[in-house]
Amino acid sequence: SAVISQKPSRDICQRGTSLTIQCQVDSQVTMMFWYRQQPGQSLTLIATANQGSEATYESGFVIDKFPISRPNLTFSTLTVSNMSPEDSSIYLCSVSGLVAFFGQGTRLTVV
Amino acid sequence: QQQVKQSPQSLIVQKGGISIINCAYENTAFDYFPWYQQFPGKGPALLIAIRPDVSEKKEGRFTISFNKSAKQFSLHIMDSQPGDSATYFCAEGGLTFGKGTHLIIQP
Numbered sequence: 579s580a581v582i583s584q585k586p587s588r589d590i591c592q593r594g595t596s597l598t599i600q601c602q603v604d605s606q607v608t609m610m611f612w613y614r615q616q617p618g619q620s621l622t623l624i625a626t627a628n629q630g631s632e633a634t635y636e637s638g639f640v641i642d643k644f645p646i647s648r649p650n651l652t653f654s655t656l657t658v659s660n661m662s663p664e665d666s667s668i669y670l671c672s673v674s675g676l677v678a679f680f681g682q683g684t685r686l687t688v689v
Numbered sequence: 690q691q692q693v694k695q696s697p698q699s700l701i702v703q704k705g706g707i708s709i710i711n712c713a714y715e716n717t718a719f720d721y722f723p724w725y726q727q728f729p730g731k732g733p734a735l736l737i738a739i740r741p742d743v744s745e746k747k748e749g750r751f752t753i754s755f756n757k758s759a760k761q762f763s764l765h766i767m768d769s770q771p772g773d774s775a776t777y778f779c780a781e782g783g784l785t786f787g788k789g790t791h792l793i794i795q796p
Contacts, residue, residue, distance in 0.1 A: 584732070611784070620778065620788040621733070670732050674783030676721040680732035 580605055580673050584681030591661055591688050598657045599684045601671035606651035611672040612644070615683070621670065627654045661688045692716055695779050695787025703795050708766040710790045712779035715760065717741070719782035724753065724764045727776045727789075736777070737764070769794045 581604040591597050601610065612624040625635040625646055633646040647655045658665055666688045671681045694713045702708045714722070723738035739746045739753040739762065746753045752765040766773055771794045779787040 579735075582732075618776075618791070621786045623784070672732075672783075676782060677723045677735050677738050678725075678733075678780070678783035679735065683730070683732045685730065 580607070580679040582671060582673065582679055582681040584671055584684060586684055587682060588685040589687070591686065593662050593688055595661055596657055596659045597661065597686060598655050599669055599671070601654045601656070601681055603652045603673055607673045608651070609674070610648065610654045611674060611678075612646065612654075612656045613670040613672060613680075615668040615670060617668070624656070624669075658686065661686075663688045692785050693779055693781055693787040695790060697790060698788065699791040699793075701793045701795060702766075702769045704769060704771060706769050706794075708764075708769045708773065708792055708794070710764045710777055710779070710792070711761065712763065712787050713759075713761050714781050716781050716785070717760070721782055722753070722755065722762050723780050723783075724751075725778040725780065725786075727778065733778055766792075771796050 583602040585600050610627045613621045614624055615621050623636050624639045624644055625633045627633045627646045627648040629648045629651050643659055645657045669684045672678050692715045696711050721738045724736045725733035726736040727733040737748050737751050737753055739755050741757055744755055750767045755762040774794045777790045
């Protein structure tokens with residue numbers, strides 16, 4: 579199992595600004611994953627973050643909008659850039675082996 | 690492309706009843722088929738998982754039934770309680786998730 583600490587847990591941001599979400603894992607992991615979850619919806623994978631290399635983005639997500647850092651094997655950040663109300667969502671980080679473990683999520687509201 | 694089809698999308702069960710959620714999968718390469726439970730404001734948490742060489746796994750009131758030939762597995766919640774009200778996701782391994790089932794247990 580893995581314990582994942584994610585912060586902030588929630589934030590309200592002005593449109594046009596950026597928010598950086600942090601994710602700390604209690605053990606070293608090769609890959610970390612970032613998801614977006616619209617209210618009442620399933621999980622949509624944004625990107626996979628590998629330590630020492632560029633993140634791999636899923637279709638519909640681009641690095642300029644969602645830059646990711648992975649400075650070491652226990653930490654990652656996701657930035658939501660130039661935010662608009664459409665970015666209001668829950669953002670989750672995750673680690674995965676046979677099964678997945680998630681942080682508690684960041685509830686982002688853009689006004 | 691959705692590779693795990695979950696049903697129903699929502700479910701209302703009376704307290705004490707049995708809640709049943711179903712999933713159909715396509716990829717047979719995974720080692721585990723888990724179910725996750727998510728409460729509002731929280732991230733999904735692993736609830737129970739089964740290996741494909743096992744037909745049933747029970748943990749307390751929660752049971753997974755696995756049908757390898759039909760490529761289906763289901764979650765049964767016995768004696769459902771209001772505290773079980775949550776969203777449940779099935780998955781193939783750790784990366785492919787169903788769309789979720791919103792379960793409401795009425796007191």
